[in-house]
Amino acid sequence: MDPEHGRAPTASGSLHGRLALVTGAAAGIGRAITDRFVDDGAVVIAGDLDAAGLDALQAEHGDRVIVQVCDVTEESSVAALADLATDRGGLDIAVANAGKGAYSPIVDHPLESWQEIIDLCLTGVFLTVKHAGRVMNDGGSIVNIASLNAIQPAEGMAAYCTAKAGVAMLTRVAAMELGHRRIRVNTVAPGLVQTNATSAFFMIPGVVEEFVENTTVGRFAQPADIASMVAFLAGPGSDFVSAGFFSVDGGASTKRYPDLPGAFSRLGDATAP
Numbered sequence: 353m354d355p356e357h358g359r360a361p362t363a364s365g366s367l368h369g370r371l372a373l374v375t376g377a378a379a380g381i382g383r384a385i386t387d388r389f390v391d392d393g394a395v396v397i398a399g400d401l402d403a404a405g406l407d408a409l410q411a412e413h414g415d416r417v418i419v420q421v422c423d424v425t426e427e428s429s430v431a432a433l434a435d436l437a438t439d440r441g442g443l444d445i446a447v448a449n450a451g452k453g454a455y456s457p458i459v460d461h462p463l464e465s466w467q468e469i470i471d472l473c474l475t476g477v478f479l480t481v482k483h484a485g486r487v488m489n490d491g492g493s494i495v496n497i498a499s500l501n502a503i504q505p506a507e508g509m510a511a512y513c514t515a516k517a518g519v520a521m522l523t524r525v526a527a528m529e530l531g532h533r534r535i536r537v538n539t540v541a542p543g544l545v546q547t548n549a550t551s552a553f554f555m556i557p558g559v560v561e562e563f564v565e566n567t568t569v570g571r572f573a574q575p576a577d578i579a580s581m582v583a584f585l586a587g588p589g590s591d592f593v594s595a596g597f598f599s600v601d602g603g604a605s606t607k608r609y610p611d612l613p614g615a616f617s618r619l620g621d622a623t624a625p
């Protein structure tokens with residue numbers, strides 16, 4: 353037992369004995385984070401809107417996951433997800449991951465669409481930090497998933513860029529407020545990751561090529577690339593890391609964002625996921 357922190361130490365990189373919560377856990381990056389946490393020895397409380405996806409997660413991981421349908425935009429739903437930790441010894445890790453983008457130039461952007469993205473990508477993270485923080489053990493770790501678009505503007509993505517920039521600042525405030533309990537809070541900012549959310553990009557000629565050209569490493573990411581950074585921030589190897597912003601974008605933040613209006617006009621389609 354660690355006499356200062358009052359808890360059993362883990363091997364570097366191991367999450368053995370830890371209880372984690374992940375939102376948007378049924379697919380894409382959230383699913384990869386959940387898989388990685390389970391592989392590293394954690395039990396994961398997995399929340400998502402997608403009941404079938406959660407069933408598949410449960411079928412694969414059995415009692416290493418506790419699944420519950422959750423809408424991160426509804427406070428009672430997020431509170432109920434977090435409360436699953438209270439009779440299991442409290443949370444050690446939380447990842448506010450659920451989110452999605454929308455394409456619309458500002459002057460055409462319907463208010464409902466703007467509000468939907470802000471509710472999901474920013475308020476959903478606030479609610480997750482609020483309720484995970486409430487049931488988290490001292491010394492825990494919270495990771496908020498933002499985006500390259502938190503720091504790199506993309507035409508037609510005002511709501512998403514604004515929400516993700518807000519996540520980065522919310523993270524820093526939360527790190528200050530929760531620091532007295534030795535809870536660390538960090539932002540991970542992925543670049544292009546191949547998931548359902550980006551399937552449209554992969555269907556529009558030239559967009560993925562432009563993304564890749566804008567990286568320094570010459571490829572787009574798979575969800576496991578993001579899970580790797582999240583696992584580091586969740587684990588004991590990052591014990592001195594808080595209020596940080598970690599780009600996992602293959603160096604794309606050094607360059608410019610792809611020309612989405614051009615791409616969508618080439619496609620003759622004014623909407624995107």
Ligand SMILES: NC(=O)c1ccc[n+]([C@@H]2O[C@H](COP(=O)([O-])OP(=O)(O)OC[C@H]3O[C@@H](n4cnc5c(N)ncnc54)[C@H](O)[C@@H]3O)[C@@H](O)[C@H]2O)c1
Pocket residue numbers: 375376377378379380381382399400401402405422423424425449450451452453472497498499500541542543544545546547548549550
């Ligand atoms: N894929 C990328 O290129 C990329 C890049 C940067 C940031 N991100 C961010 O990573 C996160 C995950 O994205 P992804 O690509 O894995 O998306 P995805 O669409 O593959 O998976 C998102 C998951 O979140 C769930 N979800 C959606 N709304 C929800 C809600 N209201 N409550 C609970 N769950 C909900 C979905 O059912 C789905 O299982 C998002 O925050 C996204 O903005 C993704």
